Amino acid sequence: xxxxxxxxxxxxxxxxxxxxxxxxxxxxxxxxxxxxxxxxxxxxxxxxxxxxxxxxxxxxxxxxxxxxxxxxxxxxxxxxxxxxxxxxxxxxxxxxxxxxxxxxxxxxxxxxxxxxxxxxxxxxxxxxxxxxxxxxxxxxxxxxxxxxxxxxxxxxxxxxxxxxxxxxx
Numbered sequence: 001x002x003x004x005x006x007x008x009x010x011x012x013x014x015x016x017x018x019x020x021x022x023x024x025x026x027x028x029x030x031x032x033x034x035x036x037x038x039x040x041x042x043x044x045x046x047x048x049x050x051x052x053x054x055x056x057x058x059x060x061x062x063x064x065x066x067x068x069x070x071x072x073x074x075x076x077x078x079x080x081x082x083x084x085x086x087x088x089x090x091x092x093x094x095x096x097x098x099x100x101x102x103x104x105x106x107x108x109x110x111x112x113x114x115x116x117x118x119x120x121x122x123x124x125x126x127x128x129x130x131x132x133x134x135x136x137x138x139x140x141x142x143x144x145x146x147x148x149x150x151x152x153x154x155x156x157x158x159x160x161x162x163x164x165x166x167x168x169x
Contacts, residue, residue, distance in 0.1 A: 015043040031049045044068035052077035114138040138166035
């Protein structure tokens with residue numbers, strides 16, 4: 001039996017860099033390997049938006065970590081992320097559920113904890129083939145979502161009790 005080998009998954013970690021946008025120079029640096037990058041972490045920056053170019057450039061992504069930014073929407077081109085399995089959008093500024101996510105066939109996990117989402121497209125989520133878990137804790141979800149969702153869904157839907165507020169940072 002030989003020595004244990006660790007497999008290093010291609011990733012781009014730009015967490016906690018105070019970024020307000022994705023650095024354009026990185027597209028040039030990574031242009032020959034973008035199809036090999038499966039995880040990008042842009043957590044805890046100051047991003048207000050992501051461009052369509054970001055989504056179409058990194059279309060082989062399997063995991064995208066964007067928690068702790070100022071995002072309030074995703075570009076329509078997020079639909080290019082056909083291999084995405086997990087997305088973390090917690091602690092952002094979404095008021096509307098990013099419905100483009102419901103078109104992603106491989107998506108298993110959505111984290112939208114601590115946003116300002118009131119309404120959720122329960123029927124579209126219920127039709128997602130791979131979805132296993134969605135975290136909507138600490139969102140001001142309307143009562144209708146709380147009543148309609150449980151009988152329709154076959155995945156874990158995490159919600160805080162009505163009226164619960166997120167703990168202070």
